[in-house]
Every structure is written in structure tokens, then in C-alpha cells.
Amino acid sequence: MRDILSDLEAGRQLSDPDPVRRAQIQMKTPLPKRFYEQAAVVPGEGGFAVHLDGRPVRTPGKALLALPSEAAAALVAEEFGAQEDVVDPVTMPVLRLVNTALDGVAADPQAVLEDILRFCATDLLCYRADGPEGLVDRQNRHWDPVLDWVRAALGARFNLAEGVIHVEQPRESIAVLGAHLAQRPQPLRLAAIHLMTSLTGSALLALAVERGELDAEEAWQAAHVDEDWQIEHWGQDSEAIARRAMRKRDFMAAVRLLEALGR
Incomplete structure (x- = not known):
């Protein structure tokens, strides 16, 4: 999918x-x-x-x-x-997203929903650095409020891990988010959430934006905490800058579409 x-x-x-x-x-x-x-x-x-x-x-x-x-x-x-x-078409991200929704997602919205849930099982926000202290603090500052919101608003708790070692997430939490997404079966909405999820590596960030808990810039910044830390210390090449700009354009297009559809 x-x-x-x-x-x-x-x-x-x-x-x-x-x-x-x-x-x-x-x-x-x-x-x-x-x-x-x-x-x-x-x-x-x-x-x-x-x-x-x-x-x-x-x-x-x-x-x-x-x-x-x-x-x-x-x-x-x-x-x-x-x-x-x-x-x-490269300069028309909303059109591309709408085409995807009408031609693809509409035919099998359940498959898209399940793919978003697979991201939840390995969500970016659950994998924390063990150092340096500055990066750890930055992750906590940007990511903890989203996890707190997911727990308070949706009733889903997520386990954290240091490094890249896989951590199993509670099945009950994944089920809760599945039920939440099932209330949003519209192809355009699911397509936008899926695109934001795949661009950030975090379904939790995407859901927070869709619900109005985070604005687009806050979510984009949260998704790039690790990358920005590396850039600050090691720099960035021109191709990486261009790739990130294009990905952000697509992300913002998904946010604009969600806003135009209404909460």
C-alpha cells in the first residue's frame, strides 16, 4: 500500500x-x-x-x-x-494528494488505516537517544507533550526505548488509535494523515496535527529534532536541503487540505 x-x-x-x-x-x-x-x-x-x-x-x-x-x-x-x-505536477502537491485519495485510498481505506497503525508500532517519538544531554533534552521537550496528549486525550500509552532496539507497544494502545482512525474514514483525510505520517515517521505527530493539538511548524520541527541536531554539529549538503524543502512542501499541503476539509 x-x-x-x-x-x-x-x-x-x-x-x-x-x-x-x-x-x-x-x-x-x-x-x-x-x-x-x-x-x-x-x-x-x-x-x-x-x-x-x-x-x-x-x-x-x-x-x-x-x-x-x-x-x-x-x-x-x-x-x-x-x-x-x-x-x-511536482509543484502541485495538493492535486497529487487528492488524486492519491480518490484513485487509491477510496478503493481500500482499511489498508491505509492499517499502514498508519504500523507506523504507530515503531513511532519516531518512542525511540530516544541516550546522549548527548542536549539532544536528550530537546527530544523530551518536543516529544513528551505529544505522548502526554495521546495518553490524556485518546487513552493510549506508549513505551519508550533508548537507541534503535525495538520496543513492543501495548496492543491496547494500537487498538485505541485504530478505533480513533476508524472514525475518520474519508479517503482525503486518511490520505493526508498517511502522507504526514510517512514524511515524519510519526503517526502520533500526524494525529496531533489533524486534531489541532500541534500546528504544522511545531510538528515539522518535532519530526526533525535528531536531524537538526546533526546539522548544527556537522552541517548539511545542498541535496539534503532540497530534499527536506520538497518534503516540507508536501507535508504543508496535507495540512492545508485537512484544514480545508474541517476538523
């Missing part, structure tokens, strides 16, 4: 899950010229559809691109409107 969700549009334009590699491939692939003058949101029976010059947009799987809220559809229309001479 993760392979399907990585790049459902897979074709020639979105051919690699790594954002930098995908951009490199994209630069070698001729992009279609912008063929429309206007992108608009049109209400209808299926929700709010995106139209280009009066014609409805469809997903790669030929489904009508219609969203349940006008605000969500407007995000996609804005991405189409922002295209200039060519249409570059």
Missing part, C-alpha cells in the same frame, strides 16, 4: 518516491503546456468540482475530481491557476 500511495499517478511525471530524484526525472520529461485560461470551482452533486475552462478535471484513474468542501477544491484550483507556461 505504501508503494501505491507514494506516487499513484506513477506515470512518467511522478516516477520516484524521493522528491529530489522525482524532480530530476521531471526535468528530463517534457511537461505539457498550459492548455487552459481559467481554473474554477463549480458546485455539483458530487461536491465541489474543479473545472478548467468550464470542463471538469478528472484524476489519472478517470474519477471526477470533486471535493467535499469548497475550500478544499479551491486549493486544487489555485495550484492549476499558479501554473505558467507548462503544467508541472
Whole structure:
């Protein structure tokens, strides 16, 4: 399921899950010229559809691109409107996420839910450094409040470990989060949560953002505590900077979509 969700549009334009590699491939692939003058949101029976010059947009799987809220559809229309001479899917993260939801997640939402739960079993926030003290303190400061919220708001407790040695999580906690996710079966919402989870390595961070407990910047910073520590001490190369920027763009697109769908 993760392979399907990585790049459902897979074709020639979105051919690699790594954002930098995908951009490199994209630069070698001729992009279609912008063929429309206007992108608009049109209400209808299926929700709010995106139209280009009066014609409805469809997903790669030929489904009508219609969203349940006008605000969500407007995000996609804005991405189409922002295209200039060519249409570059790499610069349209909300559209790619919506296509994934409508063509992939809608067909098997349970598989996506279960994949999110697999992340819970090895969640980033549960694996702590044994040193140096500065890193340990930083992890505690960013991660402990999220675990406290999960325990207080959802009733799920998680075990912590030092290093990379696997720690078993209580089945009851995983079941609680499964029940929580089952109340959010909408394909667009699940797709956004799954994308945030895979980009951060933490389903708990993704759920905290989805519930409004953390804002997007706080979650992104929490997900990169270890990486930022390494950067501060050893520096960072240009390719890593570009990869992180593209991943953050996709993460923020998922957050914007969730906000447009409503809590």
C-alpha cells in the first residue's frame, strides 16, 4: 500500500518516491503546456468540482475530481491557476494528494488505516537517544507533550526505548488509535494523515496535527529534532536541503487540505 500511495499517478511525471530524484526525472520529461485560461470551482452533486475552462478535471484513474468542501477544491484550483507556461505536477502537491485519495485510498481505506497503525508500532517519538544531554533534552521537550496528549486525550500509552532496539507497544494502545482512525474514514483525510505520517515517521505527530493539538511548524520541527541536531554539529549538503524543502512542501499541503476539509 505504501508503494501505491507514494506516487499513484506513477506515470512518467511522478516516477520516484524521493522528491529530489522525482524532480530530476521531471526535468528530463517534457511537461505539457498550459492548455487552459481559467481554473474554477463549480458546485455539483458530487461536491465541489474543479473545472478548467468550464470542463471538469478528472484524476489519472478517470474519477471526477470533486471535493467535499469548497475550500478544499479551491486549493486544487489555485495550484492549476499558479501554473505558467507548462503544467508541472511536482509543484502541485495538493492535486497529487487528492488524486492519491480518490484513485487509491477510496478503493481500500482499511489498508491505509492499517499502514498508519504500523507506523504507530515503531513511532519516531518512542525511540530516544541516550546522549548527548542536549539532544536528550530537546527530544523530551518536543516529544513528551505529544505522548502526554495521546495518553490524556485518546487513552493510549506508549513505551519508550533508548537507541534503535525495538520496543513492543501495548496492543491496547494500537487498538485505541485504530478505533480513533476508524472514525475518520474519508479517503482525503486518511490520505493526508498517511502522507504526514510517512514524511515524519510519526503517526502520533500526524494525529496531533489533524486534531489541532500541534500546528504544522511545531510538528515539522518535532519530526526533525535528531536531524537538526546533526546539522548544527556537522552541517548539511545542498541535496539534503532540497530534499527536506520538497518534503516540507508536501507535508504543508496535507495540512492545508485537512484544514480545508474541517476538523
